[in-house]
Amino acid sequence: MKIVFLIGVGISCFFPSSSNNVLAFAPSSVKNNFSVYASSKQLELQRPSCPTALEANLITFDLDDTIFPVGPVVNDANVALINHLAGLGCFTTTQETFLKSTKLIRTSLSSPITYTELRQRAIRMEMEKHLDSSLITDDEVCGAYYLWEDHRHMAAEKHLYHDTISMLSHLKNNHPDVVIAAITNGKGNPLRMKSIEEYFDFCVSGEDDDVFPLRKPHAGIYNIAMKRYGELSQSKGAMNQNNQAKDICWIHVGDDLANDVGASAKSGACAVWVDLDDEYNQTASKRDPNAAQPAWSTATKEELEKRMELNKRAQKYVSARVTKLADLPEAIRSITESVRK
Numbered sequence: 001m002k003i004v005f006l007i008g009v010g011i012s013c014f015f016p017s018s019s020n021n022v023l024a025f026a027p028s029s030v031k032n033n034f035s036v037y038a039s040s041k042q043l044e045l046q047r048p049s050c051p052t053a054l055e056a057n058l059i060t061f062d063l064d065d066t067i068f069p070v071g072p073v074v075n076d077a078n079v080a081l082i083n084h085l086a087g088l089g090c091f092t093t094t095q096e097t098f099l100k101s102t103k104l105i106r107t108s109l110s111s112p113i114t115y116t117e118l119r120q121r122a123i124r125m126e127m128e129k130h131l132d133s134s135l136i137t138d139d140e141v142c143g144a145y146y147l148w149e150d151h152r153h154m155a156a157e158k159h160l161y162h163d164t165i166s167m168l169s170h171l172k173n174n175h176p177d178v179v180i181a182a183i184t185n186g187k188g189n190p191l192r193m194k195s196i197e198e199y200f201d202f203c204v205s206g207e208d209d210d211v212f213p214l215r216k217p218h219a220g221i222y223n224i225a226m227k228r229y230g231e232l233s234q235s236k237g238a239m240n241q242n243n244q245a246k247d248i249c250w251i252h253v254g255d256d257l258a259n260d261v262g263a264s265a266k267s268g269a270c271a272v273w274v275d276l277d278d279e280y281n282q283t284a285s286k287r288d289p290n291a292a293q294p295a296w297s298t299a300t301k302e303e304l305e306k307r308m309e310l311n312k313r314a315q316k317y318v319s320a321r322v323t324k325l326a327d328l329p330e331a332i333r334s335i336t337e338s339v340r341k
């Protein structure tokens with residue numbers, strides 16, 4: 001039996017206070033598979049597709065602010081990039097000017113752009129402020145970008161939350177056949193981080209050719225993740241006609257209510273919300289549209305306001321909430337145990 005974990009939220013198990021709330025916000029596919037029993041003492045949530053405890057097939061994880069803090073990770077990568085550009089002659093380029101270039105490019109576009117292309121255009125824009133544009137090559141621009149990407153992965157590994165590795169090890173030890181994957185909108189990839197690569201089977205990014213522009217919260221990125229899981233399972237002989245994707249027990253873990261909890265639940269997952277204690281330094285999911293934004297953010301105020309509204313709606317989909325990553329294995333056990341009952 002394959003177990004798959006998708007990560008990106010904290011743990012502190014709870015269920016909605018009424019069966020009406022559960023069904024009102026659940027997609028039709030979920031409504032058909034959930035039986036809700038409410039009483040004054042308890043609410044039990046039963047999923048026939050997960051008949052016994054610890055039989056989750058897939059666990060998927062968000063990355064930024066779920067297993068490491070995005071703020072210091074992006075800052076470290078940006079510092080490396082700015083130093084590199086200075087070495088090329090861009091002496092007045094700072095993180096602030098680079099962010100302004102990034103926002104200028106993004107707001108001038110009428111169609112989606114990948115984060116990779118956006119950053120590469122910003123790099124070229126900064127170079128053109130200091131260097132002869134006719135002498136700037138694509139190789140130089142791409143080289144600067146990939147340096148940033150390399151440092152982003154080094155920084156992510158450096159800043160992993162203190163209980164990330166032990167949590168992943170615990171999950172693997174308890175569920176040796178589980179499939180663990182990452183689903184991220186950005187460029188992070190756990191398979192490029194030596195200390196955690198052994199725990200992950202694959203990674204789906206919103207930058208992937210078969211995903212973009214269907215990033216979270218769009219269902220497209222989750223559908224691709226399920227497709228890759230199915231292909232992996234079939235290659236290992238773990239999925240047959242009696243064990244199709246619609247029958248698997250899938251748990252997604254993430255920090256963002258809209259992108260991770262609501263979106264994954266609508267796609268069929270049991271969603272675990274990673275709402276970590278202050279010591280973890282989460283920033284992405286706690287942004288106030290009316291307050292100053294983190295230096296790494298290029299989101300507009302309108303986008304943030306829309307996200308806040310989606311976050312409110314997504315709260316109904318939370319299967320469990322954790323405030324420490326160390327609590328995640330128990331939260332997952334509680335979900336599967338409640339199903340078994």
